[in-house]
Amino acid sequence: MPTNTEIIGLALDRITAGYVFPQRVVEIDNAIRSRLAAGAYNTLSGPELCETVTAHLQEVCPDKHLRLLWQDEPQSTDPVDEDGGRAAFLAMLRAENQGIRRFEHLEGNVGHLDVRRIADAGEGARVIGAAMQLAAHTSALILDLRECRGGSPEGAAMWCSYFFPDDQVHLNDIYERSTGSTRQYWTASHLPAPRYLDRxxxxxxxxxxxxxxxxVAYTLQAHGRAVLVGETTRGGAHPTARHPVTEHISVTVPTARTVSTVTGTNWEGVGVVPDLVTAAGQALAAAHKDALDRTA
Structure with a gap:
């Protein structure tokens, strides 16, 4: 069983090697190692250790993706290659119907589409298309992301593509530290269902x-294509790699950053601020009322 010193050392090594802002890693490393030397983690183990180290990481560097995570089920400590990590991600999405929970018609021909994960643009395309086909003839659409906890940047671009007329909209970019490259994300030229325009x-x-x-929320808002209703979101904008440290502990390391082509920045640490602020539990009713008023 690794000691807390070994666990934290391995996690910090991963952060130092991969964190998207290399200028911050010395500060992060010094802050955590000073607490370690002072005995701050001596009596901690399991989930409590992970929660405490995560809080200290985010205290010195408020990045919501920078975390130590506990898993009850043991995992392999072998390095996860890119193909293996992607396979696990795709399997999870298949088990969750590519993130789509349900579609319903509300009063006034308003569509309500509940999405809990952002699927991969390849495997998820047909299911996303099926959902958008159901919404195709509605007068307004409510895309419900209140329980959406993440997913694929490519899938986010595909979802956004349905709300623009062609492939000429440059949505955002993602800068990758390991390669020093920037990948552009544009609306898709071909989609498996009709685009949702002029509504x-x-x-x-x-x-x-x-x-x-x-x-999805930030991009549609920034490009003026959707009205956001509800609460300010959690604030995690950095694509992330996950590395096993022990059989039960992993460290997640943000390795890239998203940059909006409209704002020049992203929602990291501040969240996405809605246009109509309301409690999450009242957001559907508020959006539905506004949609009925606009389409009456």
Whole structure:
């Protein structure tokens, strides 16, 4: 069984090697090692250790993706290659119907689409298309991301593509530290269902909405294509790698950063702020009322 010193040392090594802002790693490393030397973690173990180290990491560097995570089920400590991590992600999405929980018609021909994960643009395309086909003839659409906890940047771009007329909209960019490269994300030229144009679109948000869900909300808001209703989101904008440290502990390291082509920045640490602020539990009713008023 590794000691806390070994666990924290391995986690810090991963952060130093991969964190998207290399200028911050010395500060992060010094802050955590000074607490370690002072005995701050001596009596901690399991989830409590992970929660405490995560709080200290985010105290010195408020990045919501920078975390130590505890898993009850043991995991392999072998390094997870990119293909293996992607396979696990795709398997999770298949088990969750590519993140789509339900579609319903509300009064006044308003569509309500509940999305809990942002699927991969490849495997998820047909399911996303099926959902958008159901919404195709509605008068307004409410995209419910209140329980959406993340997903794929490519999938976020695909979701956004449905609300623009063609492939000429440059949505955002993602800078990758390891390669020094920047990948551009544009609207897709071909989609498996009709685009949703010239009608009101609402996005529901909550304090739970995170990462890929925030990407969709932020991008549609920045480009003026949706009205956001609900609560300020959790604030995690950095694509992240996950590394096993022990059989039960992993460290998540943000390795890239998203940059909006409209704002020049992102929602990291501040969240996505809705246009119509309301409690998450009241957001659907508020958006529905506004949609009925606009389409009457």
């Amino acid at each position: 009101p679109v609402y996005v529901l948000t909550s304090a739970v909405t995170f990462s890929g869900g925030e990407d």
